[in-house]
Amino acid sequence: MKPGNRLRPSPLAAVFPDPKLLSFETVTTLLSSMSVANTAAPAFALVKCMFKNRYFVPFGLWGNMLIDVSWKSGSLVAFLRVFEECCRIAIDERLSCLKPDLAACNAALECCCYELESVSDAEKVVATMSFLGVRSDENSFGFLSYLFALKGLEKKIDELENLMPEFGFSDKQVLYNSLIGGYVKSGNIVFVSATIMRSLREGNGKDLNFNDETFCQVVKGYIQNGVMKSLATLIIEAQKLESHVLEVDKSIGYGIISACINLGLSDKAHSVLDEMNAQGGSVGLGV
Numbered sequence: 001m002k003p004g005n006r007l008r009p010s011p012l013a014a015v016f017p018d019p020k021l022l023s024f025e026t027v028t029t030l031l032s033s034m035s036v037a038n039t040a041a042p043a044f045a046l047v048k049c050m051f052k053n054r055y056f057v058p059f060g061l062w063g064n065m066l067i068d069v070s071w072k073s074g075s076l077v078a079f080l081r082v083f084e085e086c087c088r089i090a091i092d093e094r095l096s097c098l099k100p101d102l103a104a105c106n107a108a109l110e111c112c113c114y115e116l117e118s119v120s121d122a123e124k125v126v127a128t129m130s131f132l133g134v135r136s137d138e139n140s141f142g143f144l145s146y147l148f149a150l151k152g153l154e155k156k157i158d159e160l161e162n163l164m165p166e167f168g169f170s171d172k173q174v175l176y177n178s179l180i181g182g183y184v185k186s187g188n189i190v191f192v193s194a195t196i197m198r199s200l201r202e203g204n205g206k207d208l209n210f211n212d213e214t215f216c217q218v219v220k221g222y223i224q225n226g227v228m229k230s231l232a233t234l235i236i237e238a239q240k241l242e243s244h245v246l247e248v249d250k251s252i253g254y255g256i257i258s259a260c261i262n263l264g265l266s267d268k269a270h271s272v273l274d275e276m277n278a279q280g281g282s283v284g285l286g287v
Contacts, residue, residue: 027057031065040073047082051089058097059086059104067107076111080121083108087128105129106139113147122147138169142178149182149191172199177214184221192221193234196252200241210252215259219268228268231256232275239282 022030027046034043043066050057070079083104090098100108105125112122122144129136141160148156157179164175176199183191196218199210222228238252248254253276260269273283 035069040075080111113143138174142174146178146182215255236281
């Protein structure tokens with residue numbers, strides 16, 4: 001091996017051979033600077049070094065900064081591994097100060113569901129949350145519903161929905177948007193349409209649960225599966241369930257046509273409207 005190719009020790013290891021020499025305030029300042037500079041690698045190295053040397057800085061002092069740099073650098077998988085080690089230490093050592101908060105648990109869950117697409121990893125995070133007493137929120141349910149829809153695990157989706165009232169969640173907006181995202185990713189257009197119609201039925205045609213991002217996902221999904229004209233049928237069927245008091249710009253049709261335009265697909269929007277005319281549907285969508 002040439003001298004220039006020899007492995008060199010980490011700069012952090014050279015400057016801080018023993019992290020216990022650092023005060024909590026210094027650790028916080030270092031991680032804050034790394035977060036601002038978007039330098040994920042040294043941030044993770046510092047936290048791992050702290051764990052290795054049993055220097056247990058309370059999670060609340062560094063957790064959110066590590067999450068922030070993970071998102072900015074696209075390093076959620078690396079964060080997940082640190083999260084797992086942190087939870088292991090918190091449980092084994094009975095250190096409540098290392099207990100991750102809900103934001104950290106959701107970041108780990110998001111990684112499992114959206115990046116790793118791993119049901120087993122996601123369920124491990126949920127089990128850890130339960131053991132540590134971290135209560136799930138609507139976003140937690142949303143991440144899981146996306147993953148279960150992606151994997152076609154309908155029984156697990158039913159279990160999630162049955163659990164929501166127990167956690168005090170009655171609004172299914174996050175759930176439905178996440179389900180549609182998962183179904184689109186898996187190419188299950190039939191279930192995309194079914195979820196939209198179900199939402200209309202449960203909301204009596206008045207309380208719609210979909211955001212702009214979801215409508216864009218729907219349009220992309222139909223295009224990718226070569227069934228763009230089927231959007232016309234979806235809009236017409238939705239109009240049958242939509243309340244007459246529903247404002248036009250709150251309708252499914254308006255959301256879909258607007259998504260086409262926002263995606264730069266005006267020609268597709270015209271094709272959908274033409275198909276609606278051909279099927280005898282109302283095209284007064286106000287777009």
